[in-house]
Amino acid sequence: MIDKDVLMDMVVVMMRIRRFEEKLLRLTAEARISGFVHLYIGEEAVATGVCSLLRADDVITSTHRGHGHLIAKGGQTKLMMAELFAKSTGYCKGKGGSMHIADLDIGILGANGIVGGGPPLAAGAALAQQYQGTDNVTICFYGDGSSNQGTVHEAMNLASIWSLPVVFVGENNGVAEFTHQSDHQNIQSLAERATAYGIPGVSVDGNDILAVREAASEAISHARKGNGPTILECRTFRIGGHFVGDPEPYRSADDVKAWQAVDKDPILRFQKYLLDNQVCTQHDLDACRTRIDEELAAAVRFAEESPEPDVSELLTDVYAN
Ligand SMILES: Cc1ncc(C[n+]2csc(CCOP(=O)(O)OP(=O)(O)O)c2C)c(N)n1
Numbered sequence: 001m002i003d004k005d006v007l008m009d010m011v012v013v014m015m016r017i018r019r020f021e022e023k024l025l026r027l028t029a030e031a032r033i034s035g036f037v038h039l040y041i042g043e044e045a046v047a048t049g050v051c052s053l054l055r056a057d058d059v060i061t062s063t064h065r066g067h068g069h070l071i072a073k074g075g076q077t078k079l080m081m082a083e084l085f086a087k088s089t090g091y092c093k094g095k096g097g098s099m100h101i102a103d104l105d106i107g108i109l110g111a112n113g114i115v116g117g118g119p120p121l122a123a124g125a126a127l128a129q130q131y132q133g134t135d136n137v138t139i140c141f142y143g144d145g146s147s148n149q150g151t152v153h154e155a156m157n158l159a160s161i162w163s164l165p166v167v168f169v170g171e172n173n174g175v176a177e178f179t180h181q182s183d184h185q186n187i188q189s190l191a192e193r194a195t196a197y198g199i200p201g202v203s204v205d206g207n208d209i210l211a212v213r214e215a216a217s218e219a220i221s222h223a224r225k226g227n228g229p230t231i232l233e234c235r236t237f238r239i240g241g242h243f244v245g246d247p248e249p250y251r252s253a254d255d256v257k258a259w260q261a262v263d264k265d266p267i268l269r270f271q272k273y274l275l276d277n278q279v280c281t282q283h284d285l286d287a288c289r290t291r292i293d294e295e296l297a298a299a300v301r302f303a304e305e306s307p308e309p310d311v312s313e314l315l316t317d318v319y320a321n
Pocket of ligand 1: 146147175176242
């Protein structure tokens with residue numbers, strides 16, 4: 001049995017991710033924030049289960065759907081919120097938005113608007129970890145859609161031949177933007193591709209945080225010992241649209257509803273496990289939710305009260321060819 005404090009930390013992280021994004025939904029509807037926002041609602045067990053095993057000096061690469069990865073690795077909701085409000089106190093001084101949030105001090109190499117952009121960064125980070133003789137690992141979150149990008153193949157191949165300490169965590173939510181997995185690749189599981197690289201490939205129920213953690217634990221310790229990469233597919237479901245405002249013509253409301261049931265939704269499911277096993281009470285969970293909501297209300301206040309970037313900042317920290 002995992003330590004009670006670890007279990008409680010995990011449920012709090014999952015709830016923080018969910019409540020943060022539910023707040024973003026409302027803020028977008030009220031036009032208080034703008035720009036594309038891709039929500040992770042329904043996939044929280046993946047980032048939380050994997051990152052629960054990481055040390056502060058391990059690193060992650062993320063995707064366009066990155067809020068969950070960032071929060072699970074210790075990103076501050078206050079600085080994330082300010083960035084989403086395009087304020088100068090945000091992670092990128094208000095000039096990056098949702099898809100560029102990074103915090104190098106805690107090993108977050110960044111969300112990424114370029115689909116398939118994360119894996120080459122992950123391979124590079126893992127090469128640096130290996131070169132410096134550390135036992136650190138890199139976690140590379142990527143989606144089923146991105147798995148068809150050439151960059152992903154190149155990164156996995158290099159990671160394999162050089163035995164780099166990286167775990168490729170494939171978040172298979174069954175759909176790439178508006179295209180179902182069966183229409184964009186002829187495999188059932190992202191783990192099948194591991195055979196092509198001669199590395200281990202594992203597939204788990206990504207909505208079961210304990211299954212994610214157990215499989216990730218094995219893949220991470222394999223990488224820490226210098227044995228190279230693993231592809232870990234986590235099968236999951238995105239409960240919201242591709243982005244906030246997606247009319248979702250490619251699926252039915254009933255399909256989505258089925259994934260919100262207690263035996264499917266990763267948070268309800270884990271909370272039920274905690275209650276059934278007397279790890280905590282409903283009162284404890286309610287208290288956690290209250291604390292998270294207070295933290296997020298303070299984050300919104302901080303963002304709203306922060307100044308916008310000054311016009312003189314327009315061309316600083318911006319790179320272009
Ligand atoms: C190089 C590149 N091509 C296309 C896009 C447009 N795009 C944004 S998200 C997305 C689908 C990504 O699917 P997946 O990797 O499964 O992630 P999910 O959205 O399901 O989390 C696409 C094609 C992009 N941002 N970058």
